Amino acid sequence: MDLKNRVAVVTGAASGIGAACARAFAKNGAKVVVVDVNASGARAIAKEIGGLAIPCNVAHETDINALVAQTERDLGPIDVFFNNAGVATGGDPLRTPIDVWNDQWQINLMSHVYAVRAVLPGMLERGHGYLLHTASMAGILTSQGNLTYAVTKHAVVGLAEWLSITYHDKGIRVSLLAPLGVRTPMLGPTDSAFARNAAGPIKEPAEVAEMVVDAIHAERFLILTDPIAQKWMNNKNADLERWLNGMRRLQRMMDEGAA
Numbered sequence: 001m002d003l004k005n006r007v008a009v010v011t012g013a014a015s016g017i018g019a020a021c022a023r024a025f026a027k028n029g030a031k032v033v034v035v036d037v038n039a040s041g042a043r044a045i046a047k048e049i050g051g052l053a054i055p056c057n058v059a060h061e062t063d064i065n066a067l068v069a070q071t072e073r074d075l076g077p078i079d080v081f082f083n084n085a086g087v088a089t090g091g092d093p094l095r096t097p098i099d100v101w102n103d104q105w106q107i108n109l110m111s112h113v114y115a116v117r118a119v120l121p122g123m124l125e126r127g128h129g130y131l132l133h134t135a136s137m138a139g140i141l142t143s144q145g146n147l148t149y150a151v152t153k154h155a156v157v158g159l160a161e162w163l164s165i166t167y168h169d170k171g172i173r174v175s176l177l178a179p180l181g182v183r184t185p186m187l188g189p190t191d192s193a194f195a196r197n198a199a200g201p202i203k204e205p206a207e208v209a210e211m212v213v214d215a216i217h218a219e220r221f222l223i224l225t226d227p228i229a230q231k232w233m234n235n236k237n238a239d240l241e242r243w244l245n246g247m248r249r250l251q252r253m254m255d256e257g258a259a
Helices: 016-027 039-049 061-074 098-126 147-170 193-197 205-218 227-238 240-258
Strands: 007-011 031-036 052-055 080-083 129-134 172-178 222-224
Touching (some): 007 016, 016 031, 016 080, 016 205, 031 039, 031 061, 039 052, 052 061, 098 172
Parallel strands (some): 007 031, 007 080, 172 222
8 A cells, every 4th residue: 555645543653663653654645643642742743744633542432433533524534544552561460450451451452443443334435444453572472571461462463363364355454563672661671681581673663664664565464573573483383382481491581680
């Protein structure tokens, strides 16, 4: 898909990957809607790129419905919806409160579902549309130390795969962004045990944004941020028991590094 003159909505766009993608989409000629719960941050990015800022709590379906309605009223039908907003609170199953689980389900997964419910009917009627979903390599492999994040991101992977299979022949294109470490507030300190041992090569948000744009142009499903991610996926698929043993060794290294 060519982004020129396309209406593109990006959630979680006040910072990090979302902000970088909003900039990259605008650079490629898209009419960008900058969406974030951080209203002032969204307005700042929108002003920078000449886009439209719409503050929104994506955990609420009514907010997403209002976002879609305002976008269509102000700019026209949505061509690209990038479900990028996410949070990484949480930990193990014994100490993570159920409220944290519920919050992460709403933001990391259900916000994607709400968006699909809001924009897919129009896309199907027009015979074209693009859905992007940010998961993480945590959703394909796992994330040491944060079960909540890993599980919700696995769900995003399943959602994106299902959408791609089901609606491709109806003109809907789907991409899944599964980054390794990216220099954003979510990553935290780059000298942490996780960043040093499990996050892979750390990329800048602008680098990732260019990868996303390239994938949209090519209409490619999986967006990986470093070739080593494909190697790790291959290792898991080739011998699951060996991969699990390797991940357990990595967990021990991280436990020792955090001690």
